Each structure stands twice: as structure tokens, then as C-alpha cells.
Amino acid sequence: MSDRLLLCSNRLKLFADATVGMDAAVKSGFISKVWIDDANTRSASRRLSVFSSQKSSCMSVSFGRPHVDQQSQEMKVSYIKSAAHSVGMSTYAETAIGSYPHAADEKIGVLLLNLGGPESLVDVQPFLFNLFADPDIIRLPRLFQFLQKPLAQLISVLRAAKSREGYAAIGGGSPLRRITYEQAHALKCALEAKEISAIVYVAMRYWYPFTDEALQQIKRDKITRLVVLPLYPQFSISTTGSSVRVLQNAFREDAYLSQLPVSIIQSWYWRPGYIKSMADLIQKELESFSKPEEAIIFFSAHGVPVSYVEEAGDPYKDQMEDCIALIMLELKSRGVFNDHILAYQSRVGPVQWLKPYTDEALVELGQKGVKSLVAVPVSFVSEHIETLEEIDMEYRELAIESGIENWARAPTLNCTSSFIIDLADAVVEALPSATAMSTASSKSKDADQDPINYFIKMLFGSILAFALLFFPKLITAFKNRLLI
Numbered sequence: 001m002s003d004r005l006l007l008c009s010n011r012l013k014l015f016a017d018a019t020v021g022m023d024a025a026v027k028s029g030f031i032s033k034v035w036i037d038d039a040n041t042r043s044a045s046r047r048l049s050v051f052s053s054q055k056s057s058c059m060s061v062s063f064g065r066p067h068v069d070q071q072s073q074e075m076k077v078s079y080i081k082s083a084a085h086s087v088g089m090s091t092y093a094e095t096a097i098g099s100y101p102h103a104a105d106e107k108i109g110v111l112l113l114n115l116g117g118p119e120s121l122v123d124v125q126p127f128l129f130n131l132f133a134d135p136d137i138i139r140l141p142r143l144f145q146f147l148q149k150p151l152a153q154l155i156s157v158l159r160a161a162k163s164r165e166g167y168a169a170i171g172g173g174s175p176l177r178r179i180t181y182e183q184a185h186a187l188k189c190a191l192e193a194k195e196i197s198a199i200v201y202v203a204m205r206y207w208y209p210f211t212d213e214a215l216q217q218i219k220r221d222k223i224t225r226l227v228v229l230p231l232y233p234q235f236s237i238s239t240t241g242s243s244v245r246v247l248q249n250a251f252r253e254d255a256y257l258s259q260l261p262v263s264i265i266q267s268w269y270w271r272p273g274y275i276k277s278m279a280d281l282i283q284k285e286l287e288s289f290s291k292p293e294e295a296i297i298f299f300s301a302h303g304v305p306v307s308y309v310e311e312a313g314d315p316y317k318d319q320m321e322d323c324i325a326l327i328m329l330e331l332k333s334r335g336v337f338n339d340h341i342l343a344y345q346s347r348v349g350p351v352q353w354l355k356p357y358t359d360e361a362l363v364e365l366g367q368k369g370v371k372s373l374v375a376v377p378v379s380f381v382s383e384h385i386e387t388l389e390e391i392d393m394e395y396r397e398l399a400i401e402s403g404i405e406n407w408a409r410a411p412t413l414n415c416t417s418s419f420i421i422d423l424a425d426a427v428v429e430a431l432p433s434a435t436a437m438s439t440a441s442s443k444s445k446d447a448d449q450d451p452i453n454y455f456i457k458m459l460f461g462s463i464l465a466f467a468l469l470f471f472p473k474l475i476t477a478f479k480n481r482l483l484i
């Protein structure tokens with residue numbers, strides 16, 4: 001009874017014994033945060049770290065007692081496991097805690113999931129078509145899914161000129177493929193340093209190398225155990241959710257893959273190695289200012305439409321806020337007490353996206369007299385068009401015009417060694433719980449189940465799609481007025 005824990009969640013807050021309370025709390029299914037309330041809890045904390053990664057993708061472990069602000073922050077953390085299930089994914093096996101004893105007999109694969117990007121300006125429109133043809137990016141009611149491809153064709157053609165300008169400004173193509181392969185190589189080396197021999201594969205969602213290519217290679221290599229690691233720290237239906245759906249479909253249809261033990265790491269923004277690596281980058285950037293303490297830390301995350309969060313239960317916003325809180329806690333523990341803000345960038349189309357919008361927030365800060373700012377891209381771990389063009393060019397210019405005099409941008413993590421080592425740890429922790437992927441059909445808890453919402457979407461979706469397809473003049477109006 002010496003190890004006492006304070007367990008906080010959105011439904012439950014209690015003091016408990018380190019072992020009994022932990023297991024009971026986990027079984028109750030509502031734990032999102034554990035505070036270790038006693039300094040002498042080394043063994044408990046080790047167990048907690050392991051089970052936090054295995055039982056719940058959002059649960060994190062901290063030491064000491066939360067003060068009031070932290071506590072209310074933690075209470076906001078939502079329970080990710082239910083959200084992951086709502087998009088039909090298998091999570092870690094319920095019983096797997098402990099080390100993985102059979103590594104030597106296995107042929108281990110790690111599959112990195114990423115978005116992909118056009119490698120030349122000619123690729124831009126077909127890449128955009130693939131992106132907009134994804135039902136997790138443009139979410140149509142089921143009855144109208146036959147419009148998905150015509151709409152994708154239309155929107156990709158309309159968007160292509162603007163996108164091409166962006167890719168031209170960063171050298172004519174996306175660096176994502178190159179950087180992801182560098183990360184794959186670094187991860188392989190980090191695993192080798194931990195005496196795990198693994199082949200690391202790359203599967204892009206919208207451009208080469210596509211998921212299918214990676215899966216064919218996995219089969220040829222006769223991999224016997226696979227860890228799936230999305231290169232998105234936070235889970236979103238539009239990113240990890242979409243890639244995992246593609247994987248599930250492929251696994252369901254293939255005799256070999258459907259039997260292959262797989263662990264999917266749903267999200268990992270809470271991992272101490274990632275949080276520390278982000279804090280390192282920010283701290284280093286702050287030191288480039290003559291008065292570091294005056295600079296605002298401006299976290300800029302890729303946005304998603306509000307409906308993803310409010311109607312489809314996307315945990316992305318909650319995870320993003322939790323992630324920022326953890327980075328700021330880490331910075332505070334290092335004596336860095338700068339103000340910070342989280343805003344969302346890269347919105348596309350006419351719907352409401354998560355707010356505040358990065359461009360509007362920058363103007364507002366300038367108007368308030370802020371003079372120094374460090375921009376921190378936070379939803380992605382490699383440089384890409386939205387860091388190199390949108391932040392470094394568009395937002396920088398806007399910030400300077402708005403009166404911000406000292407601008408800096410934290411680089412993305414890319415192959416930072418502390419980050420790659422942490423990813424390797426995540427893989428090692430995930431290995432024991434690999435199980436054959438569930439073939440249960442996904443039960444999406446989305447707005448389609450609400451008949452009124454469904455009817456409204458159906459009506460407006462069909463009017464819009466038919467109008468755009470059959471009245472060319474409307475296309476110009478659509479393009480000019482609706483920001484594509």
C-alpha cells in the first residue's frame with residue numbers, strides 16, 4: 001500500500017493502490033491520465049508506462065500532484081480508445097503486458113504510414129485526386145458515395161493551380177518521400193541498437209509508394225510480426241484513421257495478411273521522448289532571440305473540419321490540446337515560462353474548420369503588440385509543403401506585415417535522434433501485443449446514423465454535386481467564393 005496513485009479521468013478521480021487500483025481503473029475503461037503521487041514508485045511507474053502505451057493511446061503518466069490548472073486540463077482529455085474503436089480499428093491486445101520473448105524466431109516488420117506528396121508539378125493534380133477521392137477526407141453520406149470520384153476530379157482540377165504554386169515555391173515537389181525513407185532507415189538502426197532486427201517499410205496514402213506496394217513487399221519478405229506506426233503523433237480520422245482503413249481492407253482480403261500478427265500504434269503524442277524532443281527544438285529556437293522570454297510560442301497544427309470533431313468524434317483536437325499541454329509542462333520544468341497559443345492552419349473549402357485559424361491569430365497577435373514569435377508545426381514530424389511554404393513563406397510574411405518583428409520557426413523533428421529512439425521504444429513496446437487484425441466490419445459512429453443530419457447532408461450534397469458537375473459557370477463561382 002506504499003505506492004499511491006492519483007488517477008484522473010473525465011469520469012473518474014480517485015486515490016488507489018498502485019496495483020489493485022491501476023487494474024481496476026483500467027478495467028473500468030475511463031482512465032486517461034495517471035499521476036504518480038509518491039516519489040518512491042519506480043517499479044509502479046515502469047509498469048504504468050508500459051500499460052499506458054498498451055491499454056490506451058492517450059493515457060500518460062506524470063509525477064507529483066497536478067495543481068488545479070493541470071487537473072482541469074487533464075479532465076478535458078477524452079478517452080481515445082472508444083474513438084479508435086468507432087472507426088473500426090483493432091487496438092492492443094487486452095492482456096499483453098511485459099517483454100516480448102520470441103524476437104529471435106520472428107521476422108519483424110515495421111510499417112510506417114504517411115500521407116505522401118507529389119514529386120513533380122505534373123503529379124500535383126493526380127495526387128490531389130487521390131486525396132479528395134478518400135471518403136475520410138470528403139465525407140459524403142453513404143447514398144451519395146457514387147459522387148466521390150466525380151467530385152474528387154472536379155475539386156482536384158480546381159485546386160491544382162494553387163497547389164502547384166506552393167510546390168513550385170519549395171523546389172517543384174514534396175520532400176516527404178525522401179524524409180520518410182530517411183526516418184525509416186534511422187528507425188531500423190535505432191532498433192538494431194536495441195537488438196531488434198526489423199525491416200522498415202513505408203506506405204503512403206495518396207502517392208508513391210502506395211500501401212499496396214508495401215504490403216506486397218511484406219508478403220515477399222515473409223514477415224511474421226508487424227508493427228504499424230503512423231507518422232502522425234495525434235490520431236485523426238483523416239490521417240491515421242484513413243490509412244488504417246485502407247490497411248484493414250487489404251488485410252481482410254488476403255489469406256496471408258489476415259493471419260499476420262499486427263500491432264497498430266494509434267497515436268503517440270504523449271510519449272516522453274517525443275515531448276522532450278519537441279521541447280528541445282522549441283528551447284533552442286527561443287535561444288536565438290535577444291529576449292527569449294518575450295517570444296510567444298505559436299503552435300500551428302494542421303486543421304480538420306469542425307464536423308470531424310463534433311459529429312464524427314475525431315479525438316484529434318483533444319489529443320492536440322493534450323499534446324501542447326504536455327510540451328508546455330516539459331518546458332516549464334526546464335524554467336521556460338513563455339506564453340503560448342495553439343492555432344490551426346491549411347483549411348480547404350467552405351466548411352468551418354477548427355479555430356482559431358493560424359492566419360487570423362497571427363494578425364491578432366500583431367495588433368496586440370506582440371513583437372517576437374516562434375512558430376512550431378505540431379501535427380507532423382517531417383518538413384513538407386505546409387511548413388516550407390505555408391508557414392515559412394505565407395505566414396511569415398503575414399506576421400511581419402502585422403507588426404511582428406522577430407520571427408523564428410522550430411524545425412520539424414525529421415531524424416532527430418532522441419525522437420527516433422523514442423519511436424524505436426514505441427515499436428519494442430508494441431511487439432508483444434500483435435494479434436491477427438480484426439475482420440469485424442467497422443461501425444462508424446458518425447452523423448450518418450442521425451436521420452435528420454443524414455437527410456440534410458444528402459439533400460445539400462446532391463444539389464451541390466449535380467450543380468457543379470452540370471453547370472460550368474457555377475464552377476468559377478465555386479472556385480472564387482469557396483476558397484478552393
Ligand SMILES: C=CC1=C(C)c2cc3[nH]c(cc4nc(cc5[nH]c(cc1n2)c(C)c5CCC(=O)O)C(CCC(=O)O)=C4C)c(C)c3C=C
Nearest residue numbers: 115116117118137163174236238239302304348379384385
Ligand atoms: C495531421 C496532419 C494532417 C491532417 C489532419 C490533414 C487533414 C486534411 N488535409 C486536407 C487537404 C490537403 N492536405 C494537403 C497536404 C497535406 N496534408 C498533410 C497533413 C494533414 N492533412 C500534409 C503533411 C500534407 C503535405 C504533403 C506534401 O506534399 O508535402 C493538401 C495538398 C496541398 C495543398 O494543396 O494545400 C490538401 C488539399 C483535408 C481536406 C484534410 C481534412 C479533412
Ligand SMILES: [Fe+2]
Nearest residue numbers: 115302303346
Ligand atoms: Fe492535409
